[in-house]
Amino acid sequence: MKKNILVAPLNWGLGHATRCIPIIRALVKNNFNPILASDGVALEMLRKEFPTLQTLELPSYEIEYAKNGKNFKWKMLKNSPKMISAILNEKKIIKDWVTEYNLCGIISDNRLGVRSKKIPSIFITHQLNVLTGNTSWITSKLHQNIVKKFYECWVPDFKEKPNLTGKLGHLKNSDLKLKYIGPLSRLEKKELPKKYDLMIILSGPEPQRTMLEEKLSVAVLKFDGKVLFVKGIIEEKKKTGQIGNTSFCNYMNSDELEIAFNESEMVLCRSGYTTIMDLAKLGKKAFFIPTPGQYEQEYLARRLKKNNFFPFANQDDFKIENLLEIPMYSGIQTVENEVNWKSLFAAF
Template sequence: MKKKRILVAVLNWGLGHATRCIPLIEALITKGYEPILASDGAALALLKEEFPNLVAEDLPSYNIEYSKSPNLLKWKLFLESPRIIQAIKAEKDHTKLLVEKYNLNGIISDNRLGVHYKHLKNVFITHQLNVLSGNTTWLSSKLHQNYIMKFDECWVPDLPGSKNLSGMLGHMRKTPEKVKYIGPLSRFTKENLPQKYKIMIILSGPEPQRSFLEKILLKEFRTTTEKTLFVRGVLGEHNPIAEADNTNLILKDYILGKELEDMFNSSETVICRSGYTSIMDLSKLEKKAFLIPTPGQFEQEYLAERLENLGIAPYCRQENFKISELKRLKRFSGFRDFRFVTDFSSLFTLFEGK
C-alpha cells in the first residue's frame, strides 16, 4: 500500500521551528506516512542532518534580517512587510508545484504562512495565537489570526488551561474551534546521567544577535573554573572563533540528535535564549536554567519575565549579563515536565479523509 505523503514545511527563523518538528516528523514515519521536508537556510540544513533519508525541498526564503538595534526590529519588519508578503506569495506558488510533484496528501506548516493548498487538508503549527509587538499587539495578533483561519486546523504545542508554558501567547479569551492543544513538543527524553558539565550554554536565533551574545558569554566564561559546554549553534559556513585556552570551557559549533540529548541530561544548569522551543525542551528535561531573551523580541522577553515571576527560572537582559548573575539560580525551582502525551494517531486522522 502506497504511503500517504505529508509536506512538513518549517520557518527558518533560528533553529527552534525545525527542532520542535523533529518529534512530529518521527511520529509521521512511525504511523506509516512519508514526510516530505521543506524549508530554507539553516533550518533545512538541520532537517537534512536529522533525516538524511527523507526528501527535502528548498522553499523561497523570507530573508528576514535582524536589526542590530533591538528597538528598531518591529519597524524594520514593518518596512520589510511588502517583501515578506511577496515571499509568502512565492511559497504559495511553490507549494502548488510540490503538491503536483509529489502527489501530496496533506500539509503541516510550522509558521510558513503561504504553505497551504485548498484541495488538501492543511495544518498550521504555532504557539503564537497572539503576536506581541508592543503597542501594536492588537494589530499583529489580528493579522496572524486571519492567516491561521485559512488552515483547516491550528495545532498549538502547549496545554489548554491555566497550567501551561506559553501564557497569553498561545491562549485567547475564546479558543477558536479549529485550534487544538497538542501538548509541548520536544525531541528530547529525560535520563538520569552522571553530571559531566556544571553549565551548558546553547545559543540559537537569528544574526547578528546570536553573535553579540556569543561574544558576551565567551568573555564571561573565558576563565571559568566550572566545567562548561558552550554550543555556538551555527550550521554550515560561518566565521570560526578561536579555540578556548581554558580546559574547563569546551566549544562546539553544534551538536545534534542523541549526543545533544545526552549533553543536556549530563549538565546541571542550562544558559539559553527564552525561545519557546527551548522552554519546551527545558520542561521535558526538567532542567534548571538561566534565560537571556533576544533583544527586541517581545515574545522572548514576555516568556522570560513570566517564568521568572512564576519562580521557575531567572533571566536578565543580554547587555547586563555577568557570570555573577548565576547566583540567583538557587532561588528558583527549575522546570518540570507536564507528562502530557501527544495523541498523534488522533491528530493524523485529519489526513485520512477524502
C-alpha cells in the same frame, strides 16, 4: 502506498525546525512519508537529522534582527515586503508541489503561505497573539486571520492552566479550529553522570546570535566550572575546540544534544519557546537572556521569572555572576505529555 505529508517549518533560528522533529518521527512511525521543506539553517539542520528523507527548498523570509533591540519592530517592518513576496511565492510553489509530489497533507510551522485548499493543511504555532508592543492588537488580528485559512491549528502547549505560553497561546474567545497537543520536545530525560556545570546553547537569526556569542565567550572565562558552549551554527562539518574549562562546538544533532543536556547541571540560553519546552521535558534549571527587542521572548522570560521558574537578564546587563540566581528558582518540573498522534494524523 505511504501518504506523502509536507512538513515545512519557518527558518527563524532553529526552534521551529527542531520542534518539528518529533512530528516527523511520529509520521514515519505511523507509516506516512514526510517530505521536508524549509530554507537556510533550518533546512540544513533537517537534512542532517533525516538524511534519508526527501527535502525541498522554499523561499527565504530573509528574517534579520536589528543590532539595537529598540529597532527590532522597525527592522521587521522594513523587511516585510521581502517576507510578503516570499509568502506569495510559497503559495505558488505549494500549488505545484501538491500535484508534483502527490501530497496528501501539509504541516506548516509558522510558514504562512504553505497551505492548499485541496488537501488538509495544518498550521503549528504557539503565538495566537503576536506581541509587538503597542501594535500587538493589529499583528495578532492579522495573524489569526491567516491561521483561520488553515484546516486546523495545532498549539504545542496545554489548553488549561498551568501552561507554558500564557496569553501568547491562549485566546479568551476564538472561532479558530484549535487543537492543544501539549509541549513538543525531541529530547528525553536520562539519568547520566554530570559532566558539565554549565551548558550554553545559542540560536536565532543574525546579528544577535553572533553578538551574544561574542559577549558570552568573554564572560564564560570568569566562570568557575566546566562549560559546554554550543554556538548554534549549522555547518557542513562539526568543529570543536577547548579554551580553559570551556569546550566549544558549532552545532550538535539531536542525539548529541540530548546527552549534553542530561549531562549538564544548568543551562544558559535564549528564552525561545522550543528551548523552554526542552527544559520542561528534561526538568533542567536555566538562566535566560531574551533576544533584545523580541517581544515574545521578553514576555516568556518575564512570565517564567514571575512564576519563580527561571531567572533572566537583558543582554546588555548580563554578567556571569547572574548565574548564582539559578538555585533560587524551581525550574519547571518534567512535563509528561503523550501526544495522540493517530488522532492528529487522522486529518490526513
